[in-house]
Amino acid sequence: MTRLPSAQSLVQDSADLARTLGHPHRLSLLEHIAQGERAVESLAQLSGLSVANASQHLQHLKRAGLVQTRRDGKRVLYRLGDGPILPLLAALREFSEQQRRRVQAMVDDSVYQPDTLEAIDCDALLQRLQDGDVTLLDVRTEADYALGHLPGAINIPFEELAQRLAELPADRPVVAYCRGPHCLLSHDTVIALRARGLEALRLINGYPQWQAAGLTVETGPAVQ
Amino acid sequence: MTRLPSAQSLVQDSADLARTLGHPHRLSLLEHIAQGERAVESLAQLSGLSVANASQHLQHLKRAGLVQTRRDGKRVLYRLGDGPILPLLAALREFSEQQRRRVQAMVDDSVYQPDTLEAIDCDALLQRLQDGDVTLLDVRTEADYALGHLPGAINIPFEELAQRLAELPADRPVVAYCRGPHCLLSHDTVIALRARGLEALRLINGYPQWQAAGLTVETGPAVQ
DNA sequence: TCATCATTCAATCAATCAATTGAATGTAGG
DNA sequence: CCTACATTCAATTGATTGATTGAATGATGA
Numbered sequence: 001m002t003r004l005p006s007a008q009s010l011v012q013d014s015a016d017l018a019r020t021l022g023h024p025h026r027l028s029l030l031e032h033i034a035q036g037e038r039a040v041e042s043l044a045q046l047s048g049l050s051v052a053n054a055s056q057h058l059q060h061l062k063r064a065g066l067v068q069t070r071r072d073g074k075r076v077l078y079r080l081g082d083g084p085i086l087p088l089l090a091a092l093r094e095f096s097e098q099q100r101r102r103v104q105a106m107v108d109d110s111v112y113q114p115d116t117l118e119a120i121d122c123d124a125l126l127q128r129l130q131d132g133d134v135t136l137l138d139v140r141t142e143a144d145y146a147l148g149h150l151p152g153a154i155n156i157p158f159e160e161l162a163q164r165l166a167e168l169p170a171d172r173p174v175v176a177y178c179r180g181p182h183c184l185l186s187h188d189t190v191i192a193l194r195a196r197g198l199e200a201l202r203l204i205n206g207y208p209q210w211q212a213a214g215l216t217v218e219t220g221p222a223v224q
Numbered sequence: 225m226t227r228l229p230s231a232q233s234l235v236q237d238s239a240d241l242a243r244t245l246g247h248p249h250r251l252s253l254l255e256h257i258a259q260g261e262r263a264v265e266s267l268a269q270l271s272g273l274s275v276a277n278a279s280q281h282l283q284h285l286k287r288a289g290l291v292q293t294r295r296d297g298k299r300v301l302y303r304l305g306d307g308p309i310l311p312l313l314a315a316l317r318e319f320s321e322q323q324r325r326r327v328q329a330m331v332d333d334s335v336y337q338p339d340t341l342e343a344i345d346c347d348a349l350l351q352r353l354q355d356g357d358v359t360l361l362d363v364r365t366e367a368d369y370a371l372g373h374l375p376g377a378i379n380i381p382f383e384e385l386a387q388r389l390a391e392l393p394a395d396r397p398v399v400a401y402c403r404g405p406h407c408l409l410s411h412d413t414v415i416a417l418r419a420r421g422l423e424a425l426r427l428i429n430g431y432p433q434w435q436a437a438g439l440t441v442e443t444g445p446a447v448q
Numbered sequence: 449t450c451a452t453c454a455t456t457c458a459a460t461c462a463a464t465c466a467a468t469t470g471a472a473t474g475t476a477g478g
Numbered sequence: 479c480c481t482a483c484a485t486t487c488a489a490t491t492g493a494t495t496g497a498t499t500g501a502a503t504g505a506t507g508a
Contacts, residue, residue, distance in 0.1 A: 011248050011255075011406045013320040019246030023496085024239040031235075040455060053497060055456055065323045074454050074505060083322045088315040091308065096237040098307045099289045182235045247466085264485060277467060279486055298475060298484050 020064040021092065025049060026057045031180055033067055034086065034208035035140070036147045039075040086180075086208055093182050118190050119204040125175060135169055137176045139185045140207070150177065150210055158185045161192060173199035180206030244288040245316065249273060250281045255406055257291055258310065258432040259364070260371045263299040310404075310432055317406050342414050343428040349399060359393055361400045363409045364431070374401065374434055382409045385416060397423040404430030 021027060028047045032038060038046070044054035058078055061067045065081045080086075120128070128134045129152065136153040138145050145155040156164050158178075168174055174193055178185035186202035193200035203210070245251060252271045256262060262270070268278035282302055285291045289305045304310075344352070352358045353376065360377040362369050369379040380388050382402075392398055398417055402409035410426035417424035427434070 010317070010320060010324070010408055011251050013324060014316045014406055015246055015248040015251050017246075017320050017323075018242045018251070018316060022239055022241075022243030022246040024235050025496090027235050027239050027242070050498075051455075052457090052499080055454095056496080059456080065319075065326070071505080074452090076455060082326075083319050084315065085319065088319050091312040091315040092238045092242060093234070095289075095307050095309065095312050096234060096241050099241075100234070100237060102289070102306075182238055184234055249466090274468075275485075276469080276487090279484095280466080283486080295475085298482095300485060 017064055017066075020060055020066065021088075023057070025053070026061055027089075027182060029054065029057055030061060030066060030080075030085075030089070031182055033078050034080055034089070034180055034206075035144050037070070037077040037079045039077055041075075042143075043078065080208075086212055089180065089182070090205070090209065118194075118200070119202050120175065121204050122210055125203055128175070133172055134201075135172060135174045137168065137174050137189065138207075139176055139178050139189050144179070144207070148207070148211070150207070153177075158189060161189060165196060168193075168198065170198060173201060175201045175203055177203035177210070178206055180208045241288055241290075244284055244290065245312075247281070249277075250285055251313075251406060253278065253281055254285060254290060254304075254309075254313070255404055257302050258304055258313070258404055259368050261294070261301045261303045263301055265299075266367075267302065304432075310436055313404070313406070314429070314433070342418075342424070343426050344399065345428050346434055349427055352399070357396055358425075359396060359398045361392065361398050361413065362431075363400055363402050363413050368403070368431070372431070372435070374431070377401070382413060385413065389420060392417075392422065394422060397425060399425045399427055401427035401434070402430055404432045 021030075025047060029043050029049075032043055032046045040055055040058065041051055043049075043058065044051045047054065049057070058067065062069060062078075065083065066085060067078050068081050070077045070079065125134075125136075129136065136150055138149050138153040138155045139158040139161065140149075140155070141157050142155060145153075149155065154167065156167060176186040176189040176193070178189075183206060186206070190200040190202045245254075249271060253267050253273075256267055256270045264279055264282065265275055267273075267282065268275045271278065273281070282291065286293060286302075289307065290309060291302050292305050294301045294303065349358075349360075353360065360374055362373050362377040362379045363382040363385065364373075364379070365381050366379060369377075373379065378391065380391060400410040400413040400417070402413075407430060410430070414424040414426045
């Protein structure tokens with residue numbers, strides 16, 4: 001009849017974990033790491049942080065078991081830790097997004113449609129890819145794309161989308177995807193494409209979720 | 225091509241949400257609220273907080289949309305908010321638990337078995353209940369039990385378990401359940417029962433998860 | 449071995465958060 | 479209308495947390 005205190009400390013552990021996730025910089029870092037192994041400087045740059053600051057947050061993530069490290073020459077590479085981290089991030093995003101929709105709906109009453117209608121999940125995408133009736137669009141950076149992407153996806157970073165619209169076939173729907181749970185690039189892409197008369201959907205999960213189940217095509221020997 | 229800033233603020237929203245969950249008192253309150261509607265004083269008592277302090281944390285939870293309130297006479301009753309909160313709590317617990325197992329495994333090498341083997345999920349429980357070959361045991365407090373419990377469950381609060389072992393049929397397995405994700409009472413129950421020679425399992429999800437899908441038997445008109 | 453580079457540590461200051469106390473709000477019942 | 483009660487607000491204090499700076503570590507390649 002011992003081990004009662006453990007019940008208390010599981011709450012404590014969960015709270016510690018949540019607190020670790022409770023900082024936008026760490027969340028951002030984590031999301032970039034979810035794309036693949038990254039060095040500290042890359043991560044600092046991607047998240048707009050000083051190297052020292054990034055390092056500090058990364059250690060925090062490491063202490064929580066959310067990331068692991070590996071040394072490669074002079075660099076230290078960070079990767080996601082073991083365990084159900086992606087579902088956790090997804091759950092976090094899921095609730096935030098719904099919460100945001102509710103608030104938005106209060107402000108402008110039915111000005112724009114809920115985006116759920118424009119989203120499909122991994123399974124549905126797989127199906128449509130096999131049928132071959134969609135264009136798959138990766139709106140992440142070239143670096144992310146080079147480190148791995150969904151099979152058959154073409155890469156147009158979101159910033160360049162306006163200038164490079166011609167590269168997208170106009171006769172069939174586009175499915176856009178981005179970094180993952182907290183990235184709204186694919187969402188914005190759908191809005192942009194629809195505004196230009198294209199049929200557009202977004203992958204409700206990002207690249208990491210796909211990676212955790214399906215196929216990837218890789219290039220780029222450069223592990224940055 | 226507007227709305228780019230939104231991508232940033234979704235990360236911010238998620239971080240705020242995580243930070244809200246990042247305090248053991250709030251997590252504890254939330255878990256008690258997940259059992260059913262509760263008044264402030266009850267919650268303060270259950271979580272071992274002063275009323276003012278509990279109220280403060282509850283407001284924090286309310287601001288995040290995790291709980292909602294309703295006035296009933298002099299009392300203010302708190303209930304869970306809309307949205308996928310249970311999955312979020314489950315994901316949090318899931319990772320923490322796995323993390324803990326990993327650490328534990330490092331300390332004492334294979335001293336005790338991972339508890340996954342002793343756990344079953346809602347569907348499996350439903351199946352076994354229909355077959356009628358298990359005893360269902362609710363180890364929460366009498367108050368929790370009175371406000372709602374799984375069909376056919378008998379209630380023995382964990383503290384009284386040692387004295388009331390005789391109430392459990394010895395000829396068939398016991399499935400124990402407790403408050404939910406962060407509660408290890410059912411886990412401890414399994415260990416206690418097994419130590420006494422009974423066959424014991426635990427429901428991997430607690431009462432709230434069951435409630436969000438299956439049947440409940442209710443008593444107690446007293447909404448405390 | 450030494451110079452160089454990427455990363456981490458250590459120390460500081462500013463900012464934020466949590467618990468406590470006592471007062472204020474709002475509802476029910478006389 | 480006034481009192482009693484549950485809850486919330488406001489203000490104070492002490493404790494944590496985050497960003498910044500500069501120094502220290504650890505690995506590479508001559």
